[in-house]
Every structure is written in structure tokens, then in C-alpha cells.
Amino acid sequence: MIEPMGRPRRDVKRRIIQAAALAKEAALETLWPTRCALCDVPGALICGPCRKTLAFIDANDACPRCGAPFGRSQCTECNSTMLAAAGRDDLPVTAMASVLLADEGTRRIVTVYKDGNERRLAAEMAQLMARFIPPEWSGAHLTYIPATKAALSKRGFDHAELLARELANTTGMDGSALLKRPKSADQRRFDRRGRQRNMEGRFSVRPDVPVPAKVLVIDDVCTTGATVFAAADRLLEAGAHEVYALTFAKVLAS
Numbered sequence: 001m002i003e004p005m006g007r008p009r010r011d012v013k014r015r016i017i018q019a020a021a022l023a024k025e026a027a028l029e030t031l032w033p034t035r036c037a038l039c040d041v042p043g044a045l046i047c048g049p050c051r052k053t054l055a056f057i058d059a060n061d062a063c064p065r066c067g068a069p070f071g072r073s074q075c076t077e078c079n080s081t082m083l084a085a086a087g088r089d090d091l092p093v094t095a096m097a098s099v100l101l102a103d104e105g106t107r108r109i110v111t112v113y114k115d116g117n118e119r120r121l122a123a124e125m126a127q128l129m130a131r132f133i134p135p136e137w138s139g140a141h142l143t144y145i146p147a148t149k150a151a152l153s154k155r156g157f158d159h160a161e162l163l164a165r166e167l168a169n170t171t172g173m174d175g176s177a178l179l180k181r182p183k184s185a186d187q188r189r190f191d192r193r194g195r196q197r198n199m200e201g202r203f204s205v206r207p208d209v210p211v212p213a214k215v216l217v218i219d220d221v222c223t224t225g226a227t228v229f230a231a232a233d234r235l236l237e238a239g240a241h242e243v244y245a246l247t248f249a250k251v252l253a254s
């Protein structure tokens, strides 16, 4: 097709920008080809064979409250003993779920995403997460566990925010930042009880946004649940009626 003459300048500019973006993408692909986060083979961020090895949690066997695998009838993660150890008599979330068990492969994906700065993995992870949102959670407002200041300055991006954004794109759900995190120590330095103490009350709700009645909190990894529970406490205090949580990975307690 012959290009019409006298094309407006802004259209030409837009085409130049698009061409430059494509050239940049091609150059980056040559310098740093897309590789599988798990096996390093070029081509896809999670290649077909590796995708088949992912440790998906079977929602039919999982605990309907806390999302732990194999906990449908007798949960080892959110029973009264475990809750008492965390200083609670009930879960603050209506329900939570995780996509993958945190085995070596899952940890590798999370590490490549967060510490390897492979931000494109967020879209892949969100696609997997979207399939784990049950129909009862529909209509929930997406939000995320904000990164600590230290993590943000180390990585240059908020990993859970990007996951939530990609999840909103994938599902069409509404979402926004509802939580703020004041300065707190890195959770990885604490044991179970330490994490609980460190996290308790460590969130606040942003004053500029009203909290919707039904909220779905997104995070990358759930270890003890302390982080998500502390966030759920604040959201409930601020007016949420139901808080759900979805994480990419679940670490078992034992």
C-alpha cells in the first residue's frame, strides 16, 4: 500500500518511535535473548517442558481457607494449634490460595523475577495466578503487599505491584494500591515468631483511597501467612468485609 502524502507530523513521529522500540527490542533480544527461568534454554521465559514440571497445588485437595496443599479435611497450616502459635484464634482472611508449592523450580522463578530483574516474568506468573481465582472471589478489588523500602531500592521495582497490575490486565479486575508499609526489617531475617512480631501492625491503609468491601491481596510468596494476615487486619479495620489472598508460591511450615 502506498503511503498517503502529507501525513501529519505526529503520525510520522509515532511511527519513528514504534520503529525505534522494535529495533531496541530486537537489539536486546540479540544481546540478552529470552531464556527459560528454569533451564536457561533460549525461547520462552518458562519453556514448555519446564512448565510441565511446575509444582501446581491441586485446588481440590488444598485447604479451602489457607490454600495449603493436601489440607482439605485436616489442615496442617491453619489449624487451631498453628493459629494459637501465631497469636490468633481465626484467620483474618475469608480464604487464600497459592498457585505453586515453593519447590526448587518455583523458588528459581521467583528469584529470577525479583533478584534477576526479569520483569517480563510478571505476566507469565499472573497468567498462572489468574487460573487460581475461584468464582466466589469475583468482584474483588485487587491490591498487593507493598515492598519494603529496602527491597524497592535494591530491585528498583515493586514485585507484588507488578504482579497485581499484570493480574488486573489478565482478568479485567479493578485494582489499586490500598496499603502502605512503613520502614520495617527484611522478613527473611526472622524465624516464624519473629516474622509475626515484625509484621504485626506494620501496614497502614492509604488515606487517599476508600477500601472496597471485597479485596483480593496479591503477593509473590506466602511463608507463615504473617504478612498477608497483617495486611488483612488493616484492610478489615478500614472497612473491608471480606479479604482474600492469592500468592504465586506457598512455603510449607515444617
Ligand SMILES: [Zn+2]
Pocket (backbone or CB within 6 Å): 036, 037, 038, 039, 040, 041, 046, 047, 048, 049, 050, 051
Ligand atoms: Zn525450561
Ligand SMILES: [Zn+2]
Pocket (backbone or CB within 6 Å): 063, 064, 065, 066, 067, 068, 071, 075, 076, 077, 078, 079
Ligand atoms: Zn489451612
